[in-house]
Amino acid sequence: MEQKKSKMSILINGIIKENPVLVLVLGTCPTLAVSTMAVNGLGMGAAATVVLVFSNILIALLKDVIPEKVRIPCYIVVIAGLVTVVQLFVQAYFQSIYEALGIFLPLIVVNCIILGRAEMFANKNSVLNSALDGVGMGLGFTVALTFIGCVREVLGSGSIFGMQIHSIDPMTIFLLAPGGFFIFGCTIALVNRLTKGRGVKRKSFGCEGCPAASSCSQAEKAEGGCEA
Amino acid sequence: MKQIVIILFSAILVDNFVLSKFLGICPFLGVSKKLDSAIGMSIAVTFVMVLATATTWPVYYYVLVPNHLTYLNTILFILIIAALVQLVEIILKKYVPSLHRSLGVYLPLITTNCAVLGVTLLNIEETYGFLHAIINATGAGLGFMLAMVLFAGVRSKMENAVITKSFDGIPITLIAASIVSLAFMGFSGIIDGIFG
Numbered sequence: 049m050e051q052k053k054s055k056m057s058i059l060i061n062g063i064i065k066e067n068p069v070l071v072l073v074l075g076t077c078p079t080l081a082v083s084t085m086a087v088n089g090l091g092m093g094a095a096a097t098v099v100l101v102f103s104n105i106l107i108a109l110l111k112d113v114i115p116e117k118v119r120i121p122c123y124i125v126v127i128a129g130l131v132t133v134v135q136l137f138v139q140a141y142f143q144s145i146y147e148a149l150g151i152f153l154p155l156i157v158v159n160c161i162i163l164g165r166a167e168m169f170a171n172k173n174s175v176l177n178s179a180l181d182g183v184g185m186g187l188g189f190t191v192a193l194t195f196i197g198c199v200r201e202v203l204g205s206g207s208i209f210g211m212q213i214h215s216i217d218p219m220t221i222f223l224l225a226p227g228g229f230f231i232f233g234c235t236i237a238l239v240n241r242l243t244k245g246r247g248v249k250r251k252s253f254g255c256e257g258c259p260a261a262s263s264c265s266q267a268e269k270a271e272g273g274c275e276a
Numbered sequence: 277m278k279q280i281v282i283i284l285f286s287a288i289l290v291d292n293f294v295l296s297k298f299l300g301i302c303p304f305l306g307v308s309k310k311l312d313s314a315i316g317m318s319i320a321v322t323f324v325m326v327l328a329t330a331t332t333w334p335v336y337y338y339v340l341v342p343n344h345l346t347y348l349n350t351i352l353f354i355l356i357i358a359a360l361v362q363l364v365e366i367i368l369k370k371y372v373p374s375l376h377r378s379l380g381v382y383l384p385l386i387t388t389n390c391a392v393l394g395v396t397l398l399n400i401e402e403t404y405g406f407l408h409a410i411i412n413a414t415g416a417g418l419g420f421m422l423a424m425v426l427f428a429g430v431r432s433k434m435e436n437a438v439i440t441k442s443f444d445g446i447p448i449t450l451i452a453a454s455i456v457s458l459a460f461m462g463f464s465g466i467i468d469g470i471f472g
Contacts, residue, residue, distance in 0.1 A: 076305065077299060081297070081298035120387075124354055124358060128351035128354050132350055151397055154349075154393075157393065158393050159390075160302065224296075225454075225461070226457045227454070229451065233447040233448070233449075233454065234451075236446050236447045237447035240442040240443075240444075
Protein backbone atom coordinates (compact mmCIF):
# COMPACT_ATOMS: atom_id res chain seq x y z
CA MET A 49 0.00 0.00 0.00
CA GLU A 50 2.82 2.32 0.99
CA GLN A 51 4.58 1.53 -2.28
CA LYS A 52 1.47 2.29 -4.27
CA LYS A 53 0.94 5.60 -2.59
CA SER A 54 4.43 6.80 -3.34
CA LYS A 55 4.02 5.85 -7.01
CA MET A 56 0.84 7.89 -7.11
CA SER A 57 2.56 10.84 -5.47
CA ILE A 58 5.33 10.81 -8.09
CA LEU A 59 2.67 11.07 -10.76
CA ILE A 60 0.70 13.83 -9.04
CA ASN A 61 3.86 15.72 -8.07
CA GLY A 62 4.52 16.89 -11.61
CA ILE A 63 0.97 18.00 -12.22
CA ILE A 64 0.36 20.05 -9.10
CA LYS A 65 3.09 20.36 -6.51
CA GLU A 66 5.99 20.79 -8.91
CA ASN A 67 4.23 21.88 -12.06
CA PRO A 68 7.14 22.57 -14.41
CA VAL A 69 5.65 25.71 -15.94
CA LEU A 70 3.71 27.33 -13.12
CA VAL A 71 5.73 26.30 -10.07
CA LEU A 72 9.28 25.62 -11.28
CA VAL A 73 8.96 28.15 -14.13
CA LEU A 74 10.92 26.09 -16.66
CA GLY A 75 10.45 25.88 -20.41
CA THR A 76 9.38 29.48 -20.75
CA CYS A 77 10.19 29.72 -24.47
CA PRO A 78 7.75 27.09 -25.78
CA THR A 79 5.18 28.13 -23.17
CA LEU A 80 5.09 31.67 -24.48
CA ALA A 81 5.47 30.83 -28.14
CA VAL A 82 2.92 28.09 -28.76
CA SER A 83 0.20 29.11 -26.31
CA THR A 84 -1.65 31.30 -28.80
CA MET A 85 -4.30 28.64 -29.20
CA ALA A 86 -5.47 25.92 -26.84
CA VAL A 87 -5.02 23.24 -29.51
CA ASN A 88 -1.40 24.23 -30.11
CA GLY A 89 -0.73 24.11 -26.39
CA LEU A 90 -2.23 20.64 -26.27
CA GLY A 91 -0.18 19.48 -29.26
CA MET A 92 3.06 20.87 -27.90
CA GLY A 93 2.31 19.37 -24.48
CA ALA A 94 1.62 15.96 -25.98
CA ALA A 95 4.80 16.02 -28.09
CA ALA A 96 6.92 17.09 -25.12
CA THR A 97 5.26 14.48 -22.88
CA VAL A 98 6.13 11.65 -25.28
CA VAL A 99 9.74 12.82 -25.47
CA LEU A 100 9.90 13.29 -21.70
CA VAL A 101 8.54 9.83 -20.87
CA PHE A 102 10.84 8.01 -23.27
CA SER A 103 13.90 10.08 -22.41
CA ASN A 104 13.29 9.46 -18.70
CA ILE A 105 12.94 5.71 -19.36
CA LEU A 106 16.05 5.53 -21.54
CA ILE A 107 18.17 7.61 -19.21
CA ALA A 108 17.05 5.61 -16.18
CA LEU A 109 18.05 2.45 -18.07
CA LEU A 110 21.38 3.90 -19.15
CA LYS A 111 22.29 5.67 -15.92
CA ASP A 112 24.94 3.09 -14.95
CA VAL A 113 26.51 3.06 -18.42
CA ILE A 114 26.79 6.82 -19.00
CA PRO A 115 30.05 8.23 -17.61
CA GLU A 116 29.47 10.96 -15.04
CA LYS A 117 31.58 13.57 -16.82
CA VAL A 118 29.90 13.49 -20.21
CA ARG A 119 26.37 12.86 -19.00
CA ILE A 120 24.87 16.12 -20.26
CA PRO A 121 25.95 15.55 -23.91
CA CYS A 122 24.71 11.96 -23.62
CA TYR A 123 21.30 13.14 -22.41
CA ILE A 124 21.15 15.65 -25.25
CA VAL A 125 21.82 12.92 -27.82
CA VAL A 126 19.10 10.68 -26.37
CA ILE A 127 16.62 13.58 -26.28
CA ALA A 128 17.53 14.80 -29.79
CA GLY A 129 17.00 11.32 -31.21
CA LEU A 130 13.56 11.08 -29.60
CA VAL A 131 12.62 14.56 -30.76
CA THR A 132 13.47 13.64 -34.35
CA VAL A 133 11.19 10.59 -34.10
CA VAL A 134 8.33 12.67 -32.67
CA GLN A 135 8.90 15.41 -35.25
CA LEU A 136 8.61 12.96 -38.16
CA PHE A 137 5.53 11.38 -36.58
CA VAL A 138 3.75 14.73 -36.10
CA GLN A 139 4.71 15.80 -39.62
CA ALA A 140 3.20 12.63 -41.04
CA TYR A 141 -0.06 12.53 -39.09
CA PHE A 142 -0.81 16.03 -37.72
CA GLN A 143 0.19 18.40 -40.49
CA SER A 144 -1.67 21.43 -39.10
CA ILE A 145 -0.08 21.10 -35.65
CA TYR A 146 3.31 20.60 -37.30
CA GLU A 147 2.92 23.91 -39.09
CA ALA A 148 1.59 25.74 -36.04
CA LEU A 149 4.43 24.62 -33.79
CA GLY A 150 7.05 25.32 -36.45
CA ILE A 151 10.54 25.61 -35.10
CA PHE A 152 9.45 24.91 -31.54
CA LEU A 153 8.96 21.23 -32.33
CA PRO A 154 12.68 20.57 -32.98
CA LEU A 155 13.47 22.96 -30.15
CA ILE A 156 12.02 20.47 -27.65
CA VAL A 157 15.65 19.25 -27.65
CA VAL A 158 16.74 22.23 -25.60
CA ASN A 159 13.62 22.39 -23.43
CA CYS A 160 14.88 22.84 -19.87
CA ILE A 161 12.13 20.61 -18.47
CA ILE A 162 13.31 17.50 -20.28
CA LEU A 163 16.99 17.96 -19.58
CA GLY A 164 16.15 19.04 -16.05
CA ARG A 165 14.15 15.89 -15.29
CA ALA A 166 16.90 13.73 -16.78
CA GLU A 167 19.42 15.40 -14.52
CA MET A 168 17.32 15.70 -11.38
CA PHE A 169 15.17 12.59 -11.47
CA ALA A 170 15.87 9.94 -14.09
CA ASN A 171 19.54 9.45 -13.31
CA LYS A 172 18.78 8.73 -9.68
CA ASN A 173 15.58 6.69 -9.84
CA SER A 174 14.25 3.38 -11.14
CA VAL A 175 12.85 2.98 -14.63
CA LEU A 176 9.21 2.73 -13.51
CA ASN A 177 9.44 5.78 -11.24
CA SER A 178 11.16 7.77 -13.97
CA ALA A 179 8.44 6.87 -16.45
CA LEU A 180 5.77 7.97 -13.95
CA ASP A 181 7.66 11.18 -13.30
CA GLY A 182 7.80 11.77 -17.05
CA VAL A 183 4.05 11.26 -17.39
CA GLY A 184 3.33 13.56 -14.43
CA MET A 185 5.68 16.33 -15.55
CA GLY A 186 4.46 16.03 -19.13
CA LEU A 187 0.83 16.30 -18.03
CA GLY A 188 1.70 19.28 -15.85
CA PHE A 189 3.33 20.97 -18.84
CA THR A 190 0.34 20.14 -21.05
CA VAL A 191 -2.22 21.39 -18.52
CA ALA A 192 -0.37 24.68 -18.01
CA LEU A 193 0.14 25.22 -21.74
CA THR A 194 -3.48 24.42 -22.54
CA PHE A 195 -4.70 26.72 -19.79
CA ILE A 196 -2.59 29.66 -20.98
CA GLY A 197 -3.57 28.76 -24.55
CA CYS A 198 -7.28 28.89 -23.63
CA VAL A 199 -6.97 32.30 -22.00
CA ARG A 200 -5.03 33.76 -24.92
CA GLU A 201 -7.33 32.20 -27.49
CA VAL A 202 -10.49 33.50 -25.77
CA LEU A 203 -9.08 37.01 -25.40
CA GLY A 204 -7.11 37.14 -28.62
CA SER A 205 -9.30 35.47 -31.21
CA GLY A 206 -12.61 35.18 -29.38
CA SER A 207 -12.79 31.42 -29.67
CA ILE A 208 -11.99 28.35 -27.60
CA PHE A 209 -10.53 25.17 -29.12
CA GLY A 210 -11.48 26.70 -32.47
CA MET A 211 -15.14 27.28 -31.56
CA GLN A 212 -16.20 30.88 -31.99
CA ILE A 213 -17.66 32.72 -28.99
CA HIS A 214 -19.76 35.53 -30.34
CA SER A 215 -20.05 37.69 -27.25
CA ILE A 216 -16.29 38.39 -27.13
CA ASP A 217 -14.56 41.03 -29.18
CA PRO A 218 -11.14 39.62 -30.07
CA MET A 219 -8.09 41.63 -29.00
CA THR A 220 -5.29 40.55 -31.32
CA ILE A 221 -2.62 41.86 -28.97
CA PHE A 222 -3.06 38.76 -26.80
CA LEU A 223 -1.98 36.55 -29.70
CA LEU A 224 1.21 38.57 -30.15
CA ALA A 225 4.36 38.59 -28.07
CA PRO A 226 3.36 41.24 -25.47
CA GLY A 227 0.12 39.41 -24.69
CA GLY A 228 2.05 36.18 -24.20
CA PHE A 229 4.36 37.70 -21.59
CA PHE A 230 1.43 39.45 -19.93
CA ILE A 231 -0.85 36.43 -19.60
CA PHE A 232 2.01 34.22 -18.41
CA GLY A 233 2.94 36.79 -15.77
CA CYS A 234 -0.66 37.07 -14.62
CA THR A 235 -1.05 33.29 -14.47
CA ILE A 236 1.96 32.95 -12.18
CA ALA A 237 0.69 35.83 -10.06
CA LEU A 238 -2.64 33.98 -9.81
CA VAL A 239 -0.89 30.81 -8.64
CA ASN A 240 1.01 32.95 -6.13
CA ARG A 241 -2.24 34.45 -4.91
CA LEU A 242 -4.11 31.16 -4.64
CA THR A 243 -1.29 29.49 -2.74
CA LYS A 244 -0.56 32.59 -0.63
CA GLY A 245 2.95 32.89 -2.05
CA ARG A 246 4.03 29.39 -1.11
CA GLY A 247 3.22 27.85 -4.46
CA VAL A 248 5.75 29.22 -6.85
CA LYS A 249 9.11 27.67 -5.95
CA ARG A 250 11.32 30.01 -7.87
CA LYS A 251 11.22 33.51 -6.53
CA SER A 252 13.28 34.91 -9.37
CA PHE A 253 14.91 33.64 -12.53
CA GLY A 254 18.21 32.17 -11.57
CA CYS A 255 20.58 29.28 -11.41
CA GLU A 256 18.57 26.93 -9.23
CA GLY A 257 16.04 26.17 -11.94
CA CYS A 258 18.57 25.83 -14.72
CA PRO A 259 19.33 22.22 -15.64
CA ALA A 260 22.86 23.19 -16.56
CA ALA A 261 23.46 24.55 -13.05
CA SER A 262 25.22 21.46 -11.75
CA SER A 263 27.45 21.15 -14.79
CA CYS A 264 28.17 24.84 -14.82
CA SER A 265 30.74 24.91 -12.05
CA GLN A 266 31.54 28.56 -12.62
CA ALA A 267 28.05 29.46 -11.56
CA GLU A 268 28.92 29.19 -7.89
CA LYS A 269 32.51 30.28 -8.18
CA ALA A 270 32.09 33.50 -10.07
CA GLU A 271 30.18 36.28 -8.44
CA GLY A 272 28.46 37.05 -11.69
CA GLY A 273 27.03 33.55 -12.25
CA CYS A 274 23.81 32.94 -14.06
CA GLU A 275 21.84 35.24 -11.83
CA ALA A 276 24.39 37.98 -11.36
CA MET B 277 23.64 44.83 -50.61
CA LYS B 278 20.10 46.04 -49.96
CA GLN B 279 19.10 42.46 -49.18
CA ILE B 280 21.85 42.25 -46.55
CA VAL B 281 20.76 45.46 -44.82
CA ILE B 282 17.15 44.28 -44.83
CA ILE B 283 18.06 40.90 -43.30
CA LEU B 284 20.26 42.53 -40.68
CA PHE B 285 17.73 45.12 -39.56
CA SER B 286 14.74 42.84 -39.59
CA ALA B 287 16.67 40.34 -37.44
CA ILE B 288 17.62 43.06 -34.96
CA LEU B 289 14.44 45.09 -34.72
CA VAL B 290 11.37 43.63 -36.39
CA ASP B 291 11.81 39.89 -35.78
CA ASN B 292 13.73 40.34 -32.58
CA PHE B 293 14.59 36.86 -31.39
CA VAL B 294 13.65 37.40 -27.78
CA LEU B 295 10.78 39.82 -27.96
CA SER B 296 8.90 38.60 -30.99
CA LYS B 297 10.08 35.04 -31.63
CA PHE B 298 10.32 33.90 -27.99
CA LEU B 299 13.74 32.35 -28.43
CA GLY B 300 16.26 32.58 -25.61
CA ILE B 301 13.77 33.68 -22.96
CA CYS B 302 15.61 31.86 -20.14
CA PRO B 303 18.86 33.87 -20.38
CA PHE B 304 16.86 37.00 -21.23
CA LEU B 305 15.03 36.80 -17.93
CA GLY B 306 17.80 35.16 -15.92
CA VAL B 307 20.90 37.17 -16.76
CA SER B 308 19.40 40.61 -17.27
CA LYS B 309 19.62 41.75 -13.68
CA LYS B 310 22.92 43.55 -14.13
CA LEU B 311 24.06 45.45 -17.17
CA ASP B 312 27.58 44.03 -17.40
CA SER B 313 26.47 40.42 -17.13
CA ALA B 314 23.77 41.11 -19.72
CA ILE B 315 26.41 42.42 -22.11
CA GLY B 316 28.79 39.53 -21.40
CA MET B 317 26.11 36.95 -22.00
CA SER B 318 24.92 38.53 -25.22
CA ILE B 319 28.45 38.84 -26.64
CA ALA B 320 28.98 35.14 -25.92
CA VAL B 321 25.62 34.27 -27.52
CA THR B 322 26.30 36.37 -30.63
CA PHE B 323 29.72 34.79 -31.04
CA VAL B 324 28.41 31.24 -30.71
CA MET B 325 25.45 31.97 -33.00
CA VAL B 326 27.71 33.16 -35.82
CA LEU B 327 30.16 30.32 -35.30
CA ALA B 328 27.37 27.75 -35.14
CA THR B 329 25.80 29.05 -38.34
CA ALA B 330 29.17 29.09 -40.09
CA THR B 331 29.57 25.41 -39.17
CA THR B 332 26.07 24.01 -39.52
CA TRP B 333 25.28 25.65 -42.87
CA PRO B 334 28.09 23.87 -44.81
CA VAL B 335 27.41 20.64 -42.93
CA TYR B 336 23.75 20.77 -43.95
CA TYR B 337 24.30 21.61 -47.60
CA TYR B 338 27.45 19.58 -48.27
CA VAL B 339 26.93 16.54 -46.04
CA LEU B 340 23.25 16.08 -45.22
CA VAL B 341 21.62 17.16 -48.49
CA PRO B 342 23.74 15.03 -50.88
CA ASN B 343 23.20 11.98 -48.67
CA HIS B 344 19.45 12.58 -48.21
CA LEU B 345 19.85 12.76 -44.44
CA THR B 346 18.20 16.15 -43.89
CA TYR B 347 15.90 14.73 -41.20
CA LEU B 348 18.97 14.35 -38.98
CA ASN B 349 19.51 18.11 -38.83
CA THR B 350 18.20 18.66 -35.27
CA ILE B 351 20.35 15.95 -33.70
CA LEU B 352 23.44 16.90 -35.69
CA PHE B 353 23.10 20.64 -35.08
CA ILE B 354 22.77 20.28 -31.33
CA LEU B 355 25.85 18.05 -31.27
CA ILE B 356 27.80 20.57 -33.34
CA ILE B 357 26.73 23.40 -31.03
CA ALA B 358 27.65 21.42 -27.91
CA ALA B 359 31.07 20.58 -29.37
CA LEU B 360 31.64 24.16 -30.52
CA VAL B 361 30.82 25.62 -27.14
CA GLN B 362 33.18 23.16 -25.49
CA LEU B 363 35.90 23.98 -28.02
CA VAL B 364 35.50 27.74 -27.63
CA GLU B 365 35.73 27.36 -23.89
CA ILE B 366 38.95 25.33 -24.08
CA ILE B 367 40.54 27.75 -26.57
CA LEU B 368 39.58 30.81 -24.53
CA LYS B 369 40.84 29.22 -21.33
CA LYS B 370 44.22 28.42 -22.86
CA TYR B 371 44.92 31.45 -24.99
CA VAL B 372 42.78 34.35 -23.76
CA PRO B 373 42.32 33.75 -20.03
CA SER B 374 41.12 37.29 -19.37
CA LEU B 375 38.28 36.89 -21.86
CA HIS B 376 37.54 33.46 -20.44
CA ARG B 377 37.11 34.94 -17.00
CA SER B 378 34.53 37.42 -18.21
CA LEU B 379 32.68 35.33 -20.81
CA GLY B 380 33.48 31.76 -19.73
CA VAL B 381 30.75 31.83 -17.12
CA TYR B 382 28.07 32.02 -19.75
CA LEU B 383 29.43 29.45 -22.18
CA PRO B 384 28.07 26.24 -20.56
CA LEU B 385 24.63 27.82 -20.49
CA ILE B 386 24.67 28.50 -24.21
CA THR B 387 24.52 24.86 -25.32
CA THR B 388 20.97 24.61 -24.05
CA ASN B 389 20.01 28.08 -25.26
CA CYS B 390 17.20 27.66 -27.74
CA ALA B 391 18.16 30.86 -29.57
CA VAL B 392 21.39 29.28 -30.84
CA LEU B 393 19.80 26.06 -32.10
CA GLY B 394 16.88 28.18 -33.29
CA VAL B 395 18.96 30.45 -35.49
CA THR B 396 20.73 27.54 -37.18
CA LEU B 397 17.44 25.80 -37.90
CA LEU B 398 15.76 29.00 -39.08
CA ASN B 399 18.58 29.72 -41.51
CA ILE B 400 17.99 26.35 -43.12
CA GLU B 401 14.22 26.82 -43.09
CA GLU B 402 14.47 30.23 -44.77
CA THR B 403 16.86 28.76 -47.39
CA TYR B 404 19.33 31.58 -46.91
CA GLY B 405 22.64 31.46 -48.77
CA PHE B 406 25.82 31.23 -46.70
CA LEU B 407 26.43 34.98 -46.50
CA HIS B 408 22.80 35.77 -45.72
CA ALA B 409 22.75 33.07 -43.05
CA ILE B 410 25.79 34.61 -41.35
CA ILE B 411 24.21 38.07 -41.54
CA ASN B 412 20.99 36.72 -40.09
CA ALA B 413 22.88 35.09 -37.22
CA THR B 414 24.75 38.31 -36.52
CA GLY B 415 21.52 40.27 -36.55
CA ALA B 416 19.85 37.76 -34.25
CA GLY B 417 22.76 38.07 -31.82
CA LEU B 418 22.74 41.85 -31.92
CA GLY B 419 18.98 41.87 -31.45
CA PHE B 420 19.42 39.62 -28.44
CA MET B 421 22.00 42.05 -27.08
CA LEU B 422 19.74 45.06 -27.65
CA ALA B 423 16.85 43.38 -25.86
CA MET B 424 19.07 42.28 -22.97
CA VAL B 425 20.62 45.71 -22.47
CA LEU B 426 17.28 47.50 -22.64
CA PHE B 427 15.69 45.05 -20.27
CA ALA B 428 18.58 45.31 -17.81
CA GLY B 429 17.86 49.03 -17.69
CA VAL B 430 14.18 48.45 -17.10
CA ARG B 431 14.91 45.97 -14.32
CA SER B 432 17.28 48.26 -12.50
CA LYS B 433 14.45 50.79 -12.29
CA MET B 434 12.13 48.10 -11.05
CA GLU B 435 14.41 47.14 -8.19
CA ASN B 436 13.12 49.83 -5.83
CA ALA B 437 9.49 49.71 -6.83
CA VAL B 438 6.91 48.54 -4.35
CA ILE B 439 5.02 45.64 -5.90
CA THR B 440 1.92 43.76 -4.80
CA LYS B 441 2.95 40.53 -3.12
CA SER B 442 1.44 38.17 -5.70
CA PHE B 443 3.20 39.97 -8.53
CA ASP B 444 6.57 40.24 -6.83
CA GLY B 445 9.48 38.46 -8.53
CA ILE B 446 8.71 36.46 -11.66
CA PRO B 447 5.27 37.85 -12.58
CA ILE B 448 6.33 41.49 -12.59
CA THR B 449 9.46 40.62 -14.59
CA LEU B 450 7.26 38.98 -17.21
CA ILE B 451 4.92 41.95 -17.33
CA ALA B 452 7.86 44.32 -17.72
CA ALA B 453 9.05 42.11 -20.60
CA SER B 454 5.57 42.39 -22.07
CA ILE B 455 5.78 46.18 -22.08
CA VAL B 456 9.29 46.15 -23.60
CA SER B 457 8.07 43.84 -26.35
CA LEU B 458 5.08 46.11 -26.90
CA ALA B 459 7.57 48.90 -27.57
CA PHE B 460 9.39 46.69 -30.07
CA MET B 461 6.16 46.15 -31.98
CA GLY B 462 6.53 49.75 -33.04
CA PHE B 463 9.32 48.61 -35.34
CA SER B 464 7.11 46.36 -37.45
CA GLY B 465 6.70 47.97 -40.82
CA ILE B 466 9.88 49.99 -40.47
CA ILE B 467 11.65 47.83 -43.06
CA ASP B 468 8.90 48.32 -45.64
CA GLY B 469 8.80 51.98 -44.77
CA ILE B 470 12.51 52.55 -45.38
CA PHE B 471 13.39 50.05 -48.10
CA GLY B 472 10.01 49.33 -49.65
